[in-house]
Amino acid sequence: MAKRSQKSSGSRLTRTELLLGWCYLPIYLVALNVLLSWLNRRFSLGLGVLAINGIYFGVNLLAVLLIFHHFLRQPFFGAQFWGFVQALILGFVFYWAVTWLVQLLLARFFPSFTIFNNETVGRLVLQNRYVMLAISLVFAPVIEETMVRGLVFGSLREGSRVMAYIVSAVLFTLMHNWQYLGAYPLSDVLLSCIPYLPASVALAWTYEKSGTIWCAVTLHALINAMSFGLIPTP
Numbered sequence: 001m002a003k004r005s006q007k008s009s010g011s012r013l014t015r016t017e018l019l020l021g022w023c024y025l026p027i028y029l030v031a032l033n034v035l036l037s038w039l040n041r042r043f044s045l046g047l048g049v050l051a052i053n054g055i056y057f058g059v060n061l062l063a064v065l066l067i068f069h070h071f072l073r074q075p076f077f078g079a080q081f082w083g084f085v086q087a088l089i090l091g092f093v094f095y096w097a098v099t100w101l102v103q104l105l106l107a108r109f110f111p112s113f114t115i116f117n118n119e120t121v122g123r124l125v126l127q128n129r130y131v132m133l134a135i136s137l138v139f140a141p142v143i144e145e146t147m148v149r150g151l152v153f154g155s156l157r158e159g160s161r162v163m164a165y166i167v168s169a170v171l172f173t174l175m176h177n178w179q180y181l182g183a184y185p186l187s188d189v190l191l192s193c194i195p196y197l198p199a200s201v202a203l204a205w206t207y208e209k210s211g212t213i214w215c216a217v218t219l220h221a222l223i224n225a226m227s228f229g230l231i232p233t234p
Contacts, residue, residue, distance in 0.1 A: 013071050013154060020067045021151040028060055028147055029175055049120075050127045057139040064146050071150060071213070072142075078212030091206030091219050098198035106194065113191045116180045118227065125228070133228065141220035148172050148200075149207045149216050157208070169200040199223055 013021070036056055040047045047055075065072065077084040106113050125132045148168050156164035173196040180189050199220075207216040 012074055013068070013150065017068050017071055018151070018155065021147070022155075024063055024067060025147060025151065028063070028143075029171075030178075032056060032059060033179075048127070050124050050131065053124065053135065054131060057135050057143065060143045061139050064143050068146050068150065072146065074212055074214070076212065076214045078210050078215065084210050084212065084215050087206045087210035087215050088219055088222075090209070091202045091215075092222060094205070095198050095202035095219070095223060098202075099195065102195055102198060106191065110191055114188065115195055116184065116189070116192045117176045121227065136224040136228065137221045140224065141217045144172070144175075145203065145207070145213055145216045145220055148175075149204055150213045153204050153207065165201065165204055168204050169197055172200040172203075173197060 033052075033056055036047075036052050039045065040052060121132065121136070148171055152171060153164045153168040156167055173193045176196055177189055177193045180192065184192075203216045203219055203223075206219050207213060210216075
């Protein structure tokens with residue numbers, strides 16, 4: 001068995017997982033999406049945005065399960081069940097409260113601001129609600145928490161806790177907004193990024209507090225459920 005290379009925050013990434021994970025990160029963030037779009041145009045596949053998203057998340061989930069199979073076998077509730085519950089509740093309350101405040105301020109000072117990714121998801125939901133539910137409540141939480149919190153946050157935290165929070169927050173925010181650069185004014189895209197910051201901090205803290213990536217995955221699924229109206233929003 002490969003030697004465990006991380007001890008804090010419940011991280012148990014092996015050296016092989018770290019190496020393969022960092023190599024796959026740019027593929028996950030940019031290259032795969034660009035490749036799928038190019039193949040669709042080059043071979044006139046006629047795939048719509050929903051189909052491309054389904055393939056994108058399916059490939060990424062498979063890659064994450066293969067690369068991080070040891071890491072993801074950690075106990076779902078970590079060392080303590082009540083520690084899991086406490087971290088989940090506090091993380092959710094923090095996210096809910098800060099998101100409410102952020103949206104209140106944005107609506108006050110920038111009444112026409114738009115969260116572009118929410119608009120995109122909303123259009124895809126109209127095409128197939130069940131596919132988007134699966135992507136938003138299962139695929140995306142597992143993929144994004146493993147890559148952003150497990151790999152990036154967990155790795156950087158060994159050197160600097162503050163830097164781990166900053167880098168993971170910036171990465172999480174940009175990965176939901178970079179595709180809109182050039183399509184909309186830069187100021188509008190930057191405003192669209194702000195609402196993602198509370199979630200990123202809450203998810204990283206929940207992972208750190210609970211000691212298990214599955215607590216962050218669960219919180220991520222709850223946050224996404226809010227956007228579907230399954231849980232009351234701020």
